[in-house]
Each structure stands twice: as C-alpha cells, then as structure tokens.
C-alpha cells in the first residue's frame with residue numbers, strides 16, 4: 001500500500017494545499033460585491049465550457065491514477081509472497097512501447113500544429129497518432145497470444161494474472177481514448193474546408209494529447225514493473 | 230461585524246453572460262425519464278435509493294425476528310439469515326446512503342446552492358443515474374440467482390466469500406461484485422459532475438468561502454469517493470477473476486470439504502487492505518455530507534450564523550485528508566505488526582479532533598440561538614446526540630487493546646449503527662423535511678413529522694443501546710443463533726426480544742414518513758418560495774419548484790455568505806445571499 005499512500009498523499013497535498021490557499025485570508029462574513037475575480041473568464045461561456053472539460057479530464061485522470069496505483073500496490077504486496085515466480089516478458093513489448101511513444105509524440109506534434117494554425121498537419125499527425133495506437137493494441141494482443149501459446153495462462157501464476165489484468169485495463173483505457181479519437185476524426189471530416197478549421201477540433205486534440213501522455217506514463221510504469229520484477 | 234459597501238455604484242451589475250444552451254426536453258419521456266436536468270436526476274436517484282433502502286429495512290426486520298424469537302420462524306434458516314445480513318449492510322451503506330447523499334442531494338442541491346443552471350455535463354449525469362439503476366437491478370437479481378445472494382458479510386472477505394459452504398458463492402458473489410463495479414462506474418460519472426460544477430459553475434460572487442457547508446460536505450465527500458472507490462473496483466475485479474477463472478490473487482491454498490482446491494499462495498489480507506482502503510473513507514463519504522447538511526439545518530432553524538464557519542470548512546478538509554490513513558483500524562485482529570496497530574490507533578484518535586470540533590461548533594451555534602423546533606431541527610438535534618454517542622464508542626474501538634476484545638461482537642454492531650447508520654439517516658430525514666417544500670412546493674405534515682421523529686429517535690436508542698451490553702457480554706455478530714453458550718446469560722435472550730420489538734416498531738413507523746411524503750404531495754400546505762426564511766440561493770428561485778434552468782432569466786449575484794441570520798440592524802432576521810449590501814452613511818460598522 002506504500003505506493004498508493006505516497007501517490008495519494010501527493011494528490012491530497014495538492015488538493016488540500018489548494019483549498020487551504022483558497023480559504024485562508026478571507027473573511028466570509030463580510031458582505032461585499034466581491035465579484036471582480038469572476039469577471040475574467042466567466043463572461044465567455046465557450047471558454048468556461050472548455051476549461052470545465054479540461055478540469056473534468058483532470059479529475060478523471062486523478063481517478064485513473066488512484067486505480068492504477070492501487071493495482072500496482074496489490075502487485076507489490078502479492079509479489080512478496082512465497083509462490084511468486086516472475087514472468088518472462090515477451091520481447092514484443094519493447095516494440096509496442098516504441099509504438100505508444102510514437103503515438104504520443106504525434107499527438108504532441110498535432111497539438112503544436114494547432115498553435116501554428118496548420119490544419120493539414122494537425123489532421124495528418126492526429127490520424128497517424130491514432131494508427132500507431134491501434135498498432136500498439138494489436139501488439140498487446142500478440143503478446144497475449146505468445147504468452148498463452150507458451151503455456152502461460154491467466155490462472156497458473158499470479159505474475160501472469162497480473163500481466164493480463166494490467167495490460168487489459170490499460171488497453172481498455174486506450175480503447176476508450178480511441179473512441180474519442182474516432183469521433184474527433186469525424187469532426188475533422190466535417191470541419192474540412194470550413195473557415196476556422198483548426199479551431200473546431202483544437203479542443204479535442206488537446207484533450208487527446210493529455211490523455212495519451214497520461215496513458216503512456218502509466219504504461220511505462222507498468223512496463224518497468226514487469227521488467228524489474 | 231458586517232462591513233457594507235459604501236455606495237450603490239460599487240454593486241456589481243448582473244453578469245452579461247450569454248444564455249447557455251440548455252437541453253430542452255419536449256416530451257414527457259424526455260422530461261422525466263431520459264432527463265438531463267439535475268433536479269429530475271436527483272429525484273430519480275432518491276426514489277431508487279429509498280426504494281432499495283426499504284428492502285434493506287425489511288431484511289433487518291427479518292433478521293431481528295430471528296434474533297428475538299429464535300426457532301419460531303420457519304422461513305429463516307442460517308443461510309438466509311447471513312444473506313440478509315450481507316445484503317442489508319451493503320444496500321444501506323452503498324446503495325442507499327452513498328447514492329442518496331451524493332446522487333440525490335448532490336444533484337439537487339449543488340446547482341441550486343452555487344447558483345448554476347445545471348450540472349456542467351448533463352448528459353454524463355443522466356448516464357450516471359442509469360448505470361446506478363443497473364447496479365441496483367443486478368443486486369436485486371442476485372437474490373433470484375441459483376444459490377441466492379451472497380452471504381459473505383458486507384465486507385465480502387475471501388476466502389470464504391467464494392468457497393462452497395458460503396451461501397451464494399457461485400452466482401451471488403459474482404453478481405454482487407458486478408453490481409459494485411457498475412455502481413462505481415456510475416458514481417464516477419456523477420462525481421466528475423459534482424466536482425467540476427462546484428469548481429466551475431458557481432455564480433458571480435459565490436467564492437468558495439461563501440458556499441453553504443452542505444456544498445462543502447458534498448464536495449469533499451465526492452473527492453474522497455472518487456479516490457477511494459477505485460480500491461473497491463480493484464478488489465472487485467480481482468475477486469471476480471479468482472472466482473471465475475481461478476486466479477489466486479486473494480485465495481490461499483485451501484482444503485475445502487476434504488478437497489484440495491486449485492488455489493495457491495494468494496493473500497486474503499491483501500483483500501482486507503484494499504477493501505478498507507475504500508471502506509474507511511466510505512464512512513466519511515456518508516458522514517461529510519451529513520455534517521454539511523446538519524450545519525445548515527442548525528443555522529437556519531436556530532436563526533444564527535454557524536459558529537466558526539472557517540473552522541468547519543477546514544475540519545471537513547482535514548477529516549477528508551486524514552480518512553485515508555486510518556483504514557487498518559478495521560484490521561486490528563488480522564495479525565498485524567503491533568507498531569502498525571499503534572500507528573493506526575494514533576491516526577484514528579487524531580481524526581477525532583476535527584470531528585469533535587465540529588460537534589462543539591454545532592452546539593455553540595445552538596447556544597443562545599432563536600431556536601425553532603421544526604421537524605428538520607428536531608432531526609438535526611437528534612443527530613448531534615446520536616453522533617456523539619457513536620463517536621465515543623468509536624474512541625473505545627480505535628484502541629487496539631479494547632478492540633481486540635470487542636471485535637466482531639454486538640458492541641461493534643451498536644457502534645457503527647449509531648455513528649454511520651442512525652446518524653446519517655436522521656440527517657437524511659431532516660434534509661427531506663427541510664427541502665421537500667422546495668422540491669414539491671408543499672410542506673410536509675408537521676404532526677406526522679414529529680410523530681415520525683420521536684418514534685425513530687427514541688426507538689433507535691431502544692434498539693442500539695442494549696446492543697452495547699450484549700457486546701460486552703461477548704455476543705458475536707453475524708450469528709444466526711447463539712445456542713447454549715456459557716458466557717451468554719439467558720437474560721440476553723429477553724433483551725434480544727425487546728430489541729426486536731423496538732426494531733419492528735421503528736421499521737413500521739417509517740410508513741408514517743412514506744405516507745407523509747405521498748399525501749403531502751397533493752394535500753400539503755402551500756409552502757411558498759422560502760418557508761424557512763433561509764438565506765441560501767435555492768430558496769430565492771423565482772419559481773417553486775424551480776423550473777428547468779433554476780433561476781429564470783438572470784443568474785443571481787452573490788454578495789454575502791450563507792449565514793446572515795439575526796444581523797443587528799437588518800430589516801428581517803435573515804438576509805438572502807443575493808441581496809446587495811445596503812448603502813449606509815455610517816462607517817464600516819453596521
């Protein structure tokens with residue numbers, strides 16, 4: 001549980017720290033207009049909605065962090081028991097990792113091109129990123145196939161079980177991401193030729209980029225865990 | 230005390246926010262079934278939660294019949310008894326209280342109290358309810374599955390949860406776990422909404438420190454739930470795999486009914502850690518909204534500002550943060566290292582400090598208040614008594630040496646019913662009596678309400694007080710019958726019979742409440758917009774019940790906190806949050 005505790009302590013420290021900063025040095029009982037601080041971005045509903053979606057994604061990533069941290073905690077606690085025998089990680093995982101890194105890089109490139117208002121590049125990079133993600137997922141399935149062919153089933157050994165479980169949970173998260181990716185791709189098609197082409201998809205591109213980076217980090221942590229144990 | 234602005238020009242004009250696109254339903258089905266309006270979703274959540282809660286209440290009645298009058302009822306056997314215990318506990322904690330406080334009150338109150346038109350992601354909010362409903366249906370389905378519902382206890386500890394011999398070890402437990410997983414998915418969707426709405430959709434002037442404590446409680450509880458529920462999710466998934474595919478995450482090597490099973494090397498203690506990592510914050514997921522709501526009820530009905538508002542907020546934050554490092558106090562008897570126990574006993578006692586602080590502040594709010602003994606106020610005061618009671622036995626159980634002796638006895642049953650069953654339920658009742666007029670436009674009947682209060686309040690004491698004694702005698706929990714046991718005197722049986730009578734009376738008395746809810750909907754006294762003369766925004770809506778969009782054409786602008794009651798020099802004894810400060814010629818003091 002130490003892993004989870006440290007991570008959660010970190011998250012809690014951020015939340016509590018932020019809240020304390022918001023709540024000290026105010027005198028709630030004083031009545032005044034006190035609306036100045038709201039005037040900045042609250043007059044623009046579009047901006048507000050965009051910020052909300054981003055914060056929503058942030059909250060969701062916090063939940064996902066908690067989920068993966070707990071899985072990892074469970075792994076490390078289970079690992080210490082007598083019957084643990086480490087898994088021989090299939091080599092294909094290295095290639096898969098590379099694909100996922102590439103996907104993330106392309107998302108970043110797409111995101112950067114949004115800033116430069118280059119619609120064609122945004123579209124290309126975005127599509128390439130998704131395709132690499134598909135390749136990653138297919139690679140993961142191949143890893144499963146290799147493992148089960150070599151006789152490592154889910155139920156013979158806890159390390160196997162954790163491997164299947166983690167890759168499945170991570171893959172499902174990516175799969176959810178790909179669903180959004182598909183929807184955004186349709187948006188691209190719609191936006192094509194319209195005036196602020198980039199603006200229509202900018203938000204989705206940004207959200208996808210954040211989400212993919214997060215899942216890349218999660219995968220790197222999981223992969224390191226598989227390799228070192 | 231109150232400083233007021235000096236001249237009218239300083240007042241903020243209403244924000245010129247473009248009309249946000251609201252989803253406008255056209256048909257009956259769009260309006261009441263597939264609704265994206267948080268208020269309707271709130272009512273859907275509440276009705277579902279109360280409905281399934283009544284099932285749990287009936288189950289507890291059946292358990293009490295067996296305990297009070299053993300060998301009398303042929304329809305209760307040991308298996309069905311333990312199944313009832315399990316499902317009763319699970320429904321009450323998760324499907325009733327969590328769903329009602331967050332899905333019900335959260336949905337209804339957050340947008341109204343912070344001055345928003347709706348939740349930030351209404352569509353996700355709607356899905357949240359339907360997934361919750363699916364979770365409830367799966368839970369109910371487990372009763373009818375082959376082998377019946379699970380009898381593992383609400384803690385679902387492996388290995389027994391999935392070993393033959395425990396009722397419902399094939400279908401029951403799997404359906405239970407699926408239902409929990411669904412619940413968590415549904416809750417996460419709702420929870421995203423509650424957090425982001427509080428952060429983003431507050432109206433102008435509604436700074437965090439002007440939010441009513443109700444919102445603070447629900448907000449912090451949601452954060453806890455979002456971070457803690459994944460632990461239950463993880464354990465549910467891993468246990469499903471253990472049960473269906475035969476992995477050994479939690480299952481050690483076991484010989485069951487003379488047969489060596491395939492499991493090997495798993496750790497039941499691992500499950501306990503994961504479960505309680507969720508389980509303890511769960512207590513506060515239920516308690517924090519109750520704390521928040523009770524603070525507001527007390528302030529409104531005592532016509533006095535809440536004592537120590539900032540302290541109350543910080544206490545909520547502190548309790549929330551601390552609640553993640555006390556979980557192993559549920560595992561003192563699992564054979565942990567003594568220093569471990571020492572650590573968790575210490576943190577457990579520390580969390581009592583902010584909690585006690587809140588109690589003092591409630592009492593100090595009442596002090597010299599202009600108390601109106603309305604039904605919500607009665608329930609709020611009842612809550613303080615009950616909560617203190619359960620809290621004190623909690624201090625006993627938080628100490629390892631005491632807990633080792635009392636663990637798994639009726640003392641524990643009495644403790645947790647006091648602190649996390651009866652107390653939050655009293656707040657639920659108080660809150661319903663308080664907000665029903667806003668939800669329906671009509672008052673609940675006062676006499677029926679008072680009758681309901683006194684029977685419930687005194688009745689629960691008649692039920693749970695004696696249980697402490699049973700616990701000290703050593704009567705174990707989750708037992709179908711005690712048989713002839715040396716250390717349990719025969720008088721314990723008479724006590725049990727008495728408890729059962731009280732429990733049945735309390736159970737039946739809830740029909741008064743249900744009757745009141747139904748009858749007042751059409752026959753209740755017209756409530757008007759603000760029957761309690763309260764300051765918070767939900768009472769200032771142009772329509773009662775509030776229409777879709779909540780606040781008519783213009784969102785309110787907030788000028789003050791939620792607790793301006795009995796302000797010296799003010800016209801009325803309360804000043805709504807959206808009333809601008811009066812310009813005065815005298816300097817700052819008013």
Ligand code: HEM
Nearest residue numbers: 289292314315318321322382383384649650706707708732
């Ligand atoms: C009139 C109201 C209630 C009565 C008469 C009642 C009665 C009981 C009884 C007889 C048991 C089983 C004790 C045993 O054999 O070990 C029990 C267990 C339990 N109850 Fe209640 N209860 C009531 C309300 C509630 C509420 C509102 C909650 C909400 C938190 C709750 C939560 C629990 C839990 C968590 C358990 C433990 C289940 C287990 O051991 O697995 N109860 N209750």
Ligand SMILES: [Cu+2]
Nearest residue numbers: 509512558559
């Ligand atoms: Cu606890």
